[in-house]
């Protein structure tokens with residue numbers, strides 16, 4: 001067996017299962033699950049219709065690069081969304097089967113694990129795939145804790161930096177100045193940047209969509225997007241996590257090697273899914289409606305979360321990152337036992353680095369259930385917290 005497999009950490013949901021083993025949730029209350037970031041709003045009819053109208057696609061082996069119409073639809077979408085004057089659908093865009101597999105496989109194609117001291121920088125707390133991707137590619141993950149400056153990192157040996165904006169779980173969005181600094185560091189040290197933007201279309205202020213990395217690069221004059229690749233997805237934007245559809249876009253040279261890797265990896269997107277994806281990227285009305293539903297949940301839930309808990313409205317994404325007055329694991333377990341609400345302990349989403357686990361004493365709430373359920377859950381969480 002590949003000895004690197006032994007380095008993989010237990011996934012947070014498995015840790016949650018172990019934490020809750022043997023705990024009897026209060027049977028008088030119906031269960032509410034805020035632990036998993038799986039969108040629950042209905043998949044738009046236009047997507048389902050486009051998928052069922054394209055079933056002929058099942059009869060062909062798809063090309064790894066995808067059909068030109070999909071790459072063009074993605075390039076048009078990204079150019080509109082990020083005010084880019086050009087994004088070449090032939091060389092700077094690739095469809096992927098959801099951002100997760102791409103975030104993982106990109107590291108396998110990019111990292112030279114034979115170089116001693118190969119390192120990958122991950123945010124902390126973070127989406128766990130970054131760490132597993134780094135380890136299986138033969139690199140060592142290095143963590144940049146939430147709120148720390150880039151100067152906290154020793155950049156020697158760094159081949160890849162993952163960023164996540166809007167962040168999971170914090171919802172923070174990277175501002176232009178931070179991108180400028182990261183691009184300068186990339187120039188100096190030669191590392192690539194993998195910008196995870198899977199939550200880019202979930203935000204509260206219609207007038208201020210989150211800045212994306214392509215956008216930042218374009219504004220800062222990096223019009224070839226050198227050493228930058230962005231990962232985007234329909235899962236959250238279009239409530240279609242089961243469709244497994246996303247894209248990567250950016251540096252043409254990196255994407256050329258990545259396409260070669262993917263050809264052997266065998267990760268071409270079904271043509272039926274490609275056709276449905278075109279319909280999704282071409283429509284914004286369902287995405288605005290999706291944001292409206294999340295905004296209603298934040299408006300209902302945020303005023304309820306008060307001392308001894310603390311949180312703030314995130315700039316993007318659909319989570320609440322809540323500070324707890326007791327250990328986050330104990331908080332999650334007791335909340336489940338007494339009030340039948342599931343939340344994810346923050347320390348499971350982070351690693352001990354620079355002397356702390358930045359997820360400690362936090363829990364993540366995914367506002368994916370209905371507004372009624374989210375409000376009911378927030379009420380129960382407050383009753384629980386006030387009695388601590």
Ligand SMILES: Cc1ncc(COP(=O)(O)O)c(C=O)c1O
Pocket residue numbers: 037097098099100101127164167168196198232233234235236241245246
């Ligand atoms: C930060 C982040 N990135 C990427 C993904 C993967 O999403 P998908 O593979 O559905 O595009 C998720 C899923 O929850 C996520 O939270």
